[in-house]
Amino acid sequence: MKIAILLTALLSFNASANEHLAFTQQSQSAIKEFATSLKAELITAMKAGGPIEAITVCNQVAPKIAENLSQKYNMKIGRTSLKVRNNKNKADKWESEILTQFEYLKQSGDSINSLAFSEAISTDEGIEMRMMKAIPTGQVCLTCHGSNIAANVQARIHTLYPDDQATGFSVGDIRGAFTIHQAAQ
Numbered sequence: 001m002k003i004a005i006l007l008t009a010l011l012s013f014n015a016s017a018n019e020h021l022a023f024t025q026q027s028q029s030a031i032k033e034f035a036t037s038l039k040a041e042l043i044t045a046m047k048a049g050g051p052i053e054a055i056t057v058c059n060q061v062a063p064k065i066a067e068n069l070s071q072k073y074n075m076k077i078g079r080t081s082l083k084v085r086n087n088k089n090k091a092d093k094w095e096s097e098i099l100t101q102f103e104y105l106k107q108s109g110d111s112i113n114s115l116a117f118s119e120a121i122s123t124d125e126g127i128e129m130r131m132m133k134a135i136p137t138g139q140v141c142l143t144c145h146g147s148n149i150a151a152n153v154q155a156r157i158h159t160l161y162p163d164d165q166a167t168g169f170s171v172g173d174i175r176g177a178f179t180i181h182q183a184a185q
């Protein structure tokens with residue numbers, strides 16, 4: 001009897017380990033797709049109409065891409081940061097802890113591109129899966145997230161986001177992270 005119970009436990013552990021692996025792989029694909037399409041949209045808009053035009057991309061297109069990919073992959077996909085522009089992107093407790101850990105690892109010499117974390121969390125409802133991948137700050141990001149933002153750009157950002165905290169970043173900082181959540185089912 002004891003053996004049977006142990007075996008069941010092991011089997012369910014393996015099943016969740018496999019599910020976790022599948023979730024992590026799927027999340028990596030979703031993040032890659034999100035990052036690629038966002039960057040393409042941002043660069044096209046910057047070239048076509050400058051930063052004011054590109055703010056619209058970040059304001060409207062970014063949430064739409066996240067929404068479409070969330071449906072496609074059947075997971076909640078978004079972006080977050082310790083200093084957010086949009087309060088809707090504010091980190092929850094789990095995300096804040098991981099972002100703080102990413103900062104620590106970066107200080108210890110890890111490259112931002114290597115910072116990713118995935119976890120299968122056991123809950124009363126089942127196994128909840130989460131993943132985050134750090135986003136580095138590049139030169140182009142400074143136009144809207146740096147320390148010397150042009151007055152007209154700053155004004156537009158302030159109108160849309162009066163509580164904006166996402167400025168003052170430098171190249172090589174962690175700007176935030178992609179975050180993926182699959183509720184227990």
Ligand code: HEC
Pocket residue numbers: 042051052054055058059062063079080081083084085086087089135136137138140141142143144145166175176177
């Ligand atoms: C043209 C202005 C502009 C540029 C350039 C820009 N962003 Fe943003 N960024 C925004 C706006 C506006 C938002 C708020 C989007 C929203 O409402 O969800 C935002 C939000 C974010 C967020 C989500 C967290 C938050 O603060 O709400 C991350 C992460 C982010 N940007 C990273 C970057 C990175 C990395 C780059 C450079 C590759 C970049 N941004 C370039 C305007 C910009």
